[in-house]
Amino acid sequence: MRICFVVQRYGLEINGGAELHCRWVAEHMSKYWEVEVLTTQAYDYVTWKNHYPETETVINGIPVRRFPVTRPRNPEVFGRLQDYIIENEHREEDEFAWLEEEGPLSPALIDAVKAEQGRFDYFIFFSYRYYHSFHGIRAVPGKSILVPTAEHDPVIHFRIFKDLFRMPRAFVYNSCEERAMIQGLSRNEAVPGDVVGVGTEVPASSDGARFRAKFGIGGPYVIYVGRIDENKGCHKLFEYFLRFKNETGSPAQLVLVGSTILPIPDHADVRHLGFLSEQDKFDGIDGAEVLMMPSFYESLSMVTLEAWAMGKPVLANAACEVLQGQCRRSNGGFYYENYEEFREALRLLLTDPALRAAMGRNGRAYFSANYAWDVIENKYLAIVAGLERRP
Amino acid sequence: MDQTGTERRDQSGIVIDYDRLDIADIMAQIKKKIADQPAAAPASPDVPAETAGPSDSEGAPPPPPSPPAPELPPAGLKGKLKGIFFKVMRPFAPFQKLLALPTHRELMETVRKLHQTNLELEKIVAVMDGEFHRVNRHLLRTEKRIDIANDRIDAGRDHADALQRRADDMVRAANERIEEVHRTANERIDDVHATISDRIDLVHRTTNERVDGAYGDIQRAMEFVKLLHNLSHNIVVELSKLKIEEEGLKLKTRVMEKDFEFLGRREKALEKEFLK
Helix, strand or coil: CEEEEECCCCCCCCCCHHHHHHHHHHHHHCCCCEEEEEEECECCCCCCCECCCCCEEEECCEEEEEECCCECCCHHHHHHHHHHHHHCCCCHHHHHHHHHHHCCECHHHHHHHHHCCCCCCEEEEECCCCHHHHHHHHHCHHHEEEECCCCCCHHHHCHHHHHHCCCCCEEEECCHHHHHHHHHHHCCCCCCEEECCCCCCCCCCCCHHHHHHHHCCCCCEEEEECCECHHHCHHHHHHHHHHHHHHHCCCCEEEEECCECCCCCCCCCEEEEECCCHHHHHHHHHHCCEEEECCCCCCCCHHHHHHHHCCCCEEEECCCHHHHHHHHHHCCEEEECCHHHHHHHHHHHHHCHHHHHHHHHHHHHHHHHHHCHHHHHHHHHHHHHHHHHCC | CEEECCEEECCCCCEEECCCCCHHHHHHHHHHHHHHCCCCCCCCCCCCHHHCCHHHCCCCCCCCCCCCCCCCCCCHHHHHHHHHHHHHHHHHHHHHHHHCHHHHHHHHHHHHHHHHHHHHHHHHHHHHHHHHHHHHHHHHHHHHHHHHHHHHHHHHHHHHHHHHHHHHHHHHHHHHHHHHHHHHHHHHHHHHHHHHHHHHHHHHHHHHHHHHHHHHHHHHHHHHHHHHHHHHHHHHHHHHHHHHHHHHHHHHHHHHHHHHHHHHHHHHHHHHHHHC
16 A cells, blocks of 8 residues: 655654654555655745755655745735635635645645556545645545544634645545534535544653753642744733632642743742753653643644653643543633632642642543554554455 | 443543534534634734734724824914904014013014915915815716706606607507407417317217117117027027938938838739739
């Protein structure tokens, strides 16, 4: 079986959710299939500027072919157009114009998908909202499988995506909530699909004490891992956490791991460590009492799965249906809708070690049952086998 | 914490079953607890500035106090009466001066101010008159424009009525045409239906006749087959009899041949006896 993965960016340096998701799945499924990757030469997800000079390379044993982006994205133009489309009545042409601005605009990639359709049995497209998925699926609908990685943001309501969601042969969803959302929007129940998600690579050993010693952190702490951004709900996290400390007198610290585009509050108990290595990140999660996940929009939070894999409880934003659903299904995390719920849930977690341990156990069991790599691999194999049985 | 088996009650009254955690249930208890709490006290003033977000504020800040109202000159009938009174009293000003000097000075000052105010008021009235005339002219122009617009609206309404009538006529004509087409189509469908029915009946009848004929032929063929079967049987029996008879005749022939040989030899023997 020859399978082609099509994704907007691909590389060892790229840590973005869908791109990393694609690389891990491609590498794991190469045990069963002949796998190739078609992608663009972009590295920066804001502008899609051509970054990788080589057009053909091999990454961890997977052949990768890169195609140029003909026009980089202008964030200002794109932002204005998106705001206009979201806030106003508009035509389908406007949505197509938005898609071209969204990019990465690489017609050569689409031409390659068309040209190679005889050589591959199936094409697996990642992220519905980009140019490559939209036009790639239309080029080879009978051989396409879509991993939508959809979030509950306004873009998903665009009319052009309603038809797109009825086009692929199969879907690989990240969560039950994502499937319900896409089926509710497009009524594509006839298209087969399964909730799969992605596994994660948790190191065999991680040491919270090493993390504390390395970064000079004493006492209990909660951790946030990811981009520190308003879209990720970090401004609310700062506000709620400092208010929580002020009201309860808790000694807990907030440790932030990741690059920031928000000002960090000038407070002794808020520690921003910047971007860390994988080992440091896992050491940090290991030493934390709770993983904070304040994001409003998540298709599948990998760091939440990593925390559960390491037996750590999670405190998530209930506004994100996926996170709330995962917390309920796993019984491994609390969720809050407002400050009062945040305060009570965090107080409960910080003062009750037995509760943390029980939630950690539940999270780990949930991860093993649903997100261990053998589970993920078997689900992908079953989806493709199902398509082979249904010509 | 109160402990009962694996189920414990937290200090804040939340019941947790540690062996069978139910996050939804705990969250429901948290929500209930929050709902049962009295309204939160206002945030203490030592909250850091960066923590005070928009959600902390208890509504919008009060608007700034409005500036004090400016002192207006006395106006209206009372002011005018006062002015007239001071004018009337002006000849008695020296007496007033003798009686109460400071009061007289103040009165004079007031009279002067009132006079100036009167002048200002007259100026304002003149300006207002001008404005009133201007507004009047503007109103007249607007009325004219409204009349023109009304005329145009009437004309437009007439035109719209005419268009409506034309549209009604077109709709009526279209409806009639649709009805006609519908009727014609129905008639043609009925004709086609009748033709097809006739054709089906004919085919049915012909087919039945042919099937009946074929059935008779088959019956006859079956009788022939039976007869042929009997014939074959009889032939076989006769052939068997003939075979047996043939075998009998062959035996008889051989016996007769032997008799003939015997008789021949006897003849030869007798001839020999006679010739001796």
